[in-house]
Amino acid sequence: MLKCQIGKRLPDFSLEVEFELERTVHVISGPSGAGKTTLLECIAGIQTPDEGEIRLGNKTLFSKEQGVNVPIHKRRIGYVLQEYALFPHMSVRQNLLFARGIWRSQKDPGVQLLESTAERLGILPLLNRMPRDLSGGEQQRVAIGRALLMEPELLLLDEPFSALDSDTVSKVLPLVQEVITNLNIPTLLITHQDEIARMFGPAILRMERGKLFSCKHGGEMV
Amino acid sequence: MLKCQIGKRLPDFSLEVEFELERTVHVISGPSGAGKTTLLECIAGIQTPDEGEIRLGNKTLFSKEQGVNVPIHKRRIGYVLQEYALFPHMSVRQNLLFARGIWRSQKDPGVQLLESTAERLGILPLLNRMPRDLSGGEQQRVAIGRALLMEPELLLLDEPFSALDSDTVSKVLPLVQEVITNLNIPTLLITHQDEIARMFGPAILRMERGKLFSCKHGGEMV
Amino acid sequence: EQQENKKVLLMGVASSLEPVVKRLAWNYEAEHRDVKIQITSGSSGALARQIEQGAAFDLFLSAGEKEMEELVNKNLVEQDSITKFLSNRLVVIVPEGRPIIKDLGTLKNPEFKRIGIGEPTTVPAGRYAKQALEKIGLWADLQPKFVFGNSVRNVLTHVSSENVEAGIVYRSDAVSDDKVHVALEIDEKLHDPIRYPMAVLKDSKHATEARDFLKSLESPAGKEKFAKAAFQVQR
């Protein structure tokens, strides 16, 4: 589904990856500063690779050779940023609603979906709060909800559970997995928490100084 | 060393805690939105409790009754905020230097300490970068370094390893523990990662809806 | 260089007098090395107001008797220094190349879209124009066309830049600018006589020099210059 072969210069090393993903969740881990966030930003269209190609399904998102660079909003990629990026001038409800497209009314079936999603993320009582009045973990859950509600064709999650305790994770995770399987969304997930990585399958991708390796849990390369 | 008995109204519940800590590390965990950050902010002086008393050693930091409220900068508390709060207009070096007091020169012995600290945190090559050009985990390590370098009388760490992979944690953690033991600093650490909690001892404090409970690892209350 | 020990004479000069007085002042400075003359020009009304409020002028050369009288009443003027040896005529001017007109009524014609006159409350030339137009019953008809200048020279500029089609100024002004010419001389009987009272002010710190300068204006050489500039001089 996702095919990615890109290069990008970073201050200390170069990001150089080449991989192909089928419709499943793939976990990326690796040391701090390895280039994980940079990779997701390239796929989302927030950064531009120096060379290579990115294809999602039969759409070319980026191609240096063909001069293609699909604008961010046409990529339909749900992206939970490492720093959440909630809209500070919108309530939690408006942040979530934003993902449902333009000028959605209360009658939109999405509204019901919104409430059930909020319910399962444990943020239903916070719908009318502003983002700055939330705790760290609460903000993170709103960011997850927002990405899920847009029903994306690809999901990019950058340490989406880093601010959550294990109890909360065990409530939020099933929802994420459910959306992924129900909608068949290929997913890239950055995490450094082994328990979480394990829940998404046997193999992980490991990034080190801009290079991606396939490996089993425990760290030995495949 | 730290004695804390405070109350503060939050939107959905009240923070009500009473505890006394001896010179050791105490880990606080608990669900998202339980009031952990609020507690640390009250101790640091960033938020003001509605009632109660906070004492550190033989200094009263806050007392509703006696009308005492020591200003933040006189509390000598090293605080790693959940959102880092690095100074965006200063380089990494300047951020770290800031913790060493006013107008420090290159001859200050602290400068050497600064470089060795940065070395051990793996941020030595980043000293001349600006905070916004760092990855998430790199920013977090700068924030840790900054709090350690001020040689505080109390250390408050709000999920200080949340953005770090386990390899990096295993490099950073010994440094933190070393500073704590060498300088005898009482420490409060918020984390939801069990492995980390375990490394700091057998017991943890658990916070739920504003109340603090003592408990063993695994969750059963003591 | 030696400005320190020079006596500075500050004078408020009605704008219509300014070009000639400026030249005479240069001459005077050339002959009196210890005197420096600074000229503030504007409408006589505005100058009178500044003097009332305490501006430190040594001399006031007014284009209207009313303005001088106001200052006399407030006891700001050395009364014995007042001299009135100049007068002027009121004229209608048009940009160069435009036809002359036969009477003031012609100004009602649509080709005169805008007419410049002095602001009657502060500019004596405007006051005289208003008196004349009121006397022959044209004021109300022409009012929508008026663009009020802040001094009579301002009116002249409006006409010479062709941003208005006609203006009412003094003959001396009309003569000084070759982008305009006189289209009509206004009958003197229609307005108060145009006289220029000049005087030394009470607050002057250099009254002797000020009086001396006034005398030089009134000297034959001075009068000659004024006459050349189309003022009427009482010999």
Place this chain on the structure above:
Amino acid sequence: MWTPVWLSLQVAGLATLIVAVLGMLTARWMQQTRLPFKELLDSLFLLPMVLPPTITGFLLLWFLGKKGPVGEMLASFGIEIPFSFAGAVIAAAVVAFPLMYQSAGAGFAAVDRKLELASMSLGAGRIRTFVQVTLPLALPGFLSGIVLTFARALGEFGATLMLAGNIPGVTQTIPLAVFTAVEAGQMEEVTWFVGIMTVLSFVLVFLIKRWGRAQSAKQGGRLRA
């Protein structure tokens, strides 16, 4: 008596309307374009801010006057700007433009780029992102720009005097009316103008401040204690 007040409000209102839209669009365009002489153009837009208004007024008069490069053309269509109501509006607008341009620019620059990118990655196109994310976040800059513009337009004197003259009922705004009345020593009239304008301005400023505070309070803040 009320004529200059009413006229002033009309002139300042119209000028603000024009400048608010133009200033915003220009600022946005300048933020995104990659022209070769961008910095020069930027300085040009800011010029009327530093140039004394009497000079701006003179340049406008020369430009739009009957013999000026643009004025001659306009005159052939029967449009005459100098000494007209339009002239007063143009003078006020030109003098106030840089304030809006600069404030709007600062407003746009203050918007966290990450939020705009987040918006786009949620499927919002350029326009929707602009309207729902950029614009509201840049609002403080806009509002202060609009206030500055209106204030500047309301008080415009030098350029108006030059370009539009001092014609009661047509171009004689309050600053000009006060100038004339003070010069003529008509003190009751001056007192009246000063009184009404002081009250009006005070109320205006007060309301704007109130509203601005209400706006910014909405975004809340963890540390409001």
Place this chain on the structure above:
Amino acid sequence: MWTPVWLSLQVAGLATLIVAVLGMLTARWMQQTRLPFKELLDSLFLLPMVLPPTITGFLLLWFLGKKGPVGEMLASFGIEIPFSFAGAVIAAAVVAFPLMYQSAGAGFAAVDRKLELASMSLGAGRIRTFVQVTLPLALPGFLSGIVLTFARALGEFGATLMLAGNIPGVTQTIPLAVFTAVEAGQMEEVTWFVGIMTVLSFVLVFLIKRWGRAQSAKQGGRLRA
């Protein structure tokens, strides 16, 4: 010929100096104080921005004039403000003050409170926090305030005319000199002023912009691509 230019720079420079310091201090004080009539005071400080400068000038003249409440007192010390150089500086300063006050206020408000608290928790007292954290972060607001102030002071016309009059060499700044020259139709003089001021202003704006950009580039940014 150069006198008005030189005078203008002196007046505007002095006024900017005074206003920059006063405006900054006042804005900070207002941000932190908890006065009962704070909003009214705030509106008062902003008043000269909305008030037509001719009115401001008239009020100043009345206030500082020989028979005014303050002027009388000053006169007894032999100090006379109206129609003096000091008067020109005061007129420019009063008219420009709200711009600095507002910009500095916006600058302070834009500083993330969390960073100030972080600074204090690192042991930096109020003053060190202010100098090393608040001030540099509020810098963009200050700079634009100083630019606005200088620009406004340089172009001040209405209030100067009222309070300081139009006296060559003493209070006749460029805006007044241009006004006088235009009214008198002295076109060579006008052309000269317009030329020199246009060049001067342009260079000024250009340099300021350059410097501002260099400043803001320093903070870098992850998304600069």
